[in-house]
Amino acid sequence: MHGRVIEIGAGDGSAFALYPATVTGVLAVEPDDYLRALAADKAASAPVPVIVAAGAAEAVPAADASADAVVTSLVLCSVVDQSAALAEARRVLRPGGVLAFYEHVRSEHGVLAAAEDVLTPLWKRVAGGCHPNRDTLRAITEAGFTVSDNRRFGFSVHPLAPPIAHILGHATALGRGAA
Numbered sequence: 001m002h003g004r005v006i007e008i009g010a011g012d013g014s015a016f017a018l019y020p021a022t023v024t025g026v027l028a029v030e031p032d033d034y035l036r037a038l039a040a041d042k043a044a045s046a047p048v049p050v051i052v053a054a055g056a057a058e059a060v061p062a063a064d065a066s067a068d069a070v071v072t073s074l075v076l077c078s079v080v081d082q083s084a085a086l087a088e089a090r091r092v093l094r095p096g097g098v099l100a101f102y103e104h105v106r107s108e109h110g111v112l113a114a115a116e117d118v119l120t121p122l123w124k125r126v127a128g129g130c131h132p133n134r135d136t137l138r139a140i141t142e143a144g145f146t147v148s149d150n151r152r153f154g155f156s157v158h159p160l161a162p163p164i165a166h167i168l169g170h171a172t173a174l175g176r177g178a179a
Contacts, residue, residue, distance in 0.1 A: 001100065003068030006092055008057045008085070009075030011035050013042030016050050023048045027062055029055040057085035065094040073102045076136045078129040086143035093173040099145055100170050104155075106133045107165045137167055145171035 002022035007015065010028035012035050019026060028043065028050055030036040036052055043050035055061040057072075057079045070089040079085040089099055107113045116133035124131055141147060148170045154163025 001069050001071075001098070004066065005069045005071060006060060006062055006067045006089075007071045007073075008060065008089065009072060009078075010039050010052065011073075013039030013046075013050070013052070015071070015073060016042050016046035016048075019046065019048045021047065026050040027067070028052045029057070029060055029062075031056045056080075058088060060088045060092050062092045064091055065097075067092045067097060068094060069098045069100060071100045074104065076101070076103050076139070077105075077131050077134055078124075078127075080129065082134060082136070082139050083143060086139060086145070090144055090173045095174065097173050098148075098170050099140065099173065101136070101140065102166065102168045103136045104132065104164050104166045105136045105152075108152075112162065112165075132164065137169075140171050145173055147171045 001020060003024055005019065005023050005026045007026055007028045010030045013028065016026065016028070026048060028039055030039055030052065031054065036054060040052045043052050053061050057075060058081050070093055076082055076085060093099065107116060113133065120131050120133050137147065137150060150167055150169030152165060152167050155166045156163040
């Protein structure tokens with residue numbers, strides 16, 4: 001990763017320490033006041049310049065084509081409008097810019113997918129709007145991104161919990177604006 005990065009849903013700023021020296025600056029967008037304050041504290045000791053700003057994924061406070069990369073990490077499950085958030089990512093990316101994503105997604109296993117569908121209405125109320133049954137990879141391609149790599153895997157936060165499907169990958173924005 002290099003150049004100017006916009007991190008959407010920066011949370012408490014835990015990822016700031018991971019940016020390489022090839023990143024010239026990060027605009028960290030976070031809608032939650034409490035998490036944004038924690039992120040501002042971590043920005044002060046980040047290895048690259050980080051500006052923390054209030055904002056939502058559906059309305060990123062940045063100019064068109066102002067970023068070389070957009071990063072989302074466990075964000076696209078909880079945005080109100082996934083297609084609007086991805087359209088904003090395309091808007092702020094320069095042509096050829098990269099969307100780097102790490103998200104949990106709908107299971108490919110029928111029983112688990114059905115359980116996710118049943119649990120989603122309650123889960124999104126108690127888990128900050130999280131929809132565990134979203135097909136985020138499809139949403140990324142439908143938003144006009146070309147997926148260059150993608151790895152799907154199961155991850156469990158606890159040994160007794162079933163592994164939840166996740167994806168990790170990169171996609172390229174071939175042009176600006178909504179698809």
